[in-house]
Amino acid sequence: MSKSLPLKNGKWIIIYLEIFRNKKDAQERENKLKQHGGGKKELLKRLRYSLLEPKIGAGRSESTPGDCLPKTQLPANS
Numbered sequence: 001m002s003k004s005l006p007l008k009n010g011k012w013i014i015i016y017l018e019i020f021r022n023k024k025d026a027q028e029r030e031n032k033l034k035q036h037g038g039g040k041k042e043l044l045k046r047l048r049y050s051l052l053e054p055k056i057g058a059g060r061s062e063s064t065p066g067d068c069l070p071k072t073q074l075p076a077n078s
Contacts, residue, residue: 015050016043 020026033039044051 016047 018029020029033043
């Protein structure tokens with residue numbers, strides 16, 4: 001699941017992303033958010049500042065390299 005906002009220049013920025021290695025896990029998460037209003041409310045509450053119009057210069061800029069996040073080693077069979 002991802003949430004993105006359009007900018008005035010027509011570009012979209014991702015403000016929230018959940019990644020699942022398996023489709024069944026992703027579908028269960030999606031169903032949980034759709035069926036239980038509390039889960040969706042909690043998610044929107046966590047994103048309340050991200051859903052506001054972004055301030056110029058706030059957050060990561062487009063010049064920040066995409067590989068700046070820490071690397072994690074996953075087991076081969078997961």
